Amino acid sequence: MTTPVRRLADAHLRALAPLDPEAAAALGHTDVNLIPDLSPEAFAERAALARRTGRELPHTPADTPSDRALAAALGERLDSENALYEAGFTTTLLAPLATPVHQLRQVFDDLPSDPETITAHLRRVPEALSQYGRTLSSAQRAGHRVSRRQALLLAEQCESWVDPHGTDSYRNLVRSAAAGRPVPTAASRAAEEASEAMSGFARFLRTGLPGATTATGAGAALYAVTSSSFLGARTDPDELYAYGWAELARLGREAHDLAADITGETTLGDALDVLDRDPARQIPAGEPLRDWLQTRLDALTDALDGPHFDLPPSLRRAEARLDSTGAGVMYYAPPDPASARPGRVWWTTPPGERYVSTWREVSTVHHEGLPGHHLQFAVTLGLEDLHPWQRSLCQVHGYAEGWAHYAEQLSAELGLLDDPAERLGMIYAQIWRAARIVIDIGLHLDLPVPAGNGVVPAGRWTPETAAGFLHRAAGVHPATASFEVDRYLGWPGQALAFKAGARLWQQIRAQAQHRLGPAFDLKAFHMTALGLGPMGLDPLRRTLHDTFLTEARPPAPPEW
Structure with a gap:
């Protein structure tokens, strides 16, 4: 109709x-x-x-x-x-x-x-x-x-x-x-x-x-204009800046304790060096890395499709690809509207990088692949009752990146991490996203770097300070850190989408669990929420609130 x-x-x-x-x-x-x-x-x-x-x-x-x-x-x-x-x-x-x-x-x-x-x-x-x-x-x-x-x-x-x-x-x-x-x-x-x-x-x-x-x-x-657009929501930058610093402190303590438990080293830097030198956690760059990525994506698909999500059969598989740009980032390209081309996770390694430490990268695989971007896009594109504009053209960073960052933490909850080192990698991915908040707001609004942050001296943010902060606080490769900061400078406010978006998904889920009690079903929550289609964070908050917190019974999740 x-x-x-x-x-x-x-x-x-x-x-x-x-x-x-x-x-x-x-x-x-x-x-x-x-x-x-x-x-x-x-x-x-x-x-x-x-x-x-x-x-x-x-x-x-x-x-x-x-x-x-x-x-x-x-x-x-x-x-x-x-x-x-x-x-x-x-x-x-x-x-x-x-x-x-x-x-x-x-x-x-x-x-x-x-x-x-x-x-x-x-x-x-x-x-x-x-x-x-x-x-x-x-x-x-x-x-x-x-x-x-x-x-x-x-x-x-x-x-x-x-x-x-x-x-x-x-x-x-x-x-x-x-x-x-x-x-x-x-x-x-x-x-x-x-x-x-x-x-x-x-x-x-x-x-x-x-x-x-x-x-x-x-x-x-x-x-104010760009951050609102990337998030699909109006924000309080002062509140987000304080939240970012608080998250960095909390996650830093968690990373230190876990790294010490894994390696026995009491200094975080020494513990990370131990993990990075472990041959069992290294993959050569090039085709071996692509093969490892494809194997991991296939295993994630099999683990998630059915028990935790329902994926459209024609869209379930994600394809691993290598990109020669040398930016040192991983990114996702969704399927075309006709589903003739699969969703693809593209990986670029920094120039001169011969090996990749997999414990650091698994969380990004979850973010770009499953249960992150690929899963979300597959569900969206498989919903035939969504308007074509919603399926293919409604692109909101706060929604998509928020879901993908939420998916990193969900992966740990669903048992998708192979060992404690991969959990440490997930924590570092969260540190990276918290660092993005303080760097992005600090650079664009010229806010002070607080004293006693434990990473860089107090003062004002510069691109060089920001790249050093990413490298030291989140373990990001120096070439990747420089690229990331340049990206933040060109996309004012986009870096907020990850942590701010994930916080919304977590808040609504917690509220739905509290309201529904024993009747709450995590799979039904996820499938119903994703079934609404992409939208800005402000309309998403209102729609999820109406769906899960005010109706007598939440609607049934989509079926393929």
């Missing part, structure tokens, strides 16, 4: 499809070129559409629980899109790993390998890069903040992607697609032009943005 709010969401998605390849794919359109229009005119059109739909939504009836969830999610996201565009954030995005330029590169990770499809997409890369250059210049002329630090970092990444003496992504792509046969002339030319355009865009980033700010922090006004 089509309801008024679903008809409005349908109309919004149809209008968005010509402007956004992901929207076209969500509608089931085939043969869509996934290279987006990055011109200032396209950004303006998307913003105008969000405003139009946002004006209609309050006057559109939403009478059922599913319609109310859709309306709440859509309304919050439209407001967020408008606020980000008006603040100039959408049109000045230069954060490592998260720009439209990264999107242009990542499109090719998931394309079919036939040369014709690859060539058609490569041909559009130069135009898209030119468009985004115009967008950045236009936003800067309008008075919006463009960061010179972020521009230079992105320039370095662009140059590394098309280095003729190293990894030339586009030229290697067409060689790989040719599968040993001669590379078609059209494909070779398209790859060369795409590589040259990427090099030209790097030069533009270095020299074409005069007057870009050298300030590192976003400041209070922009931070």
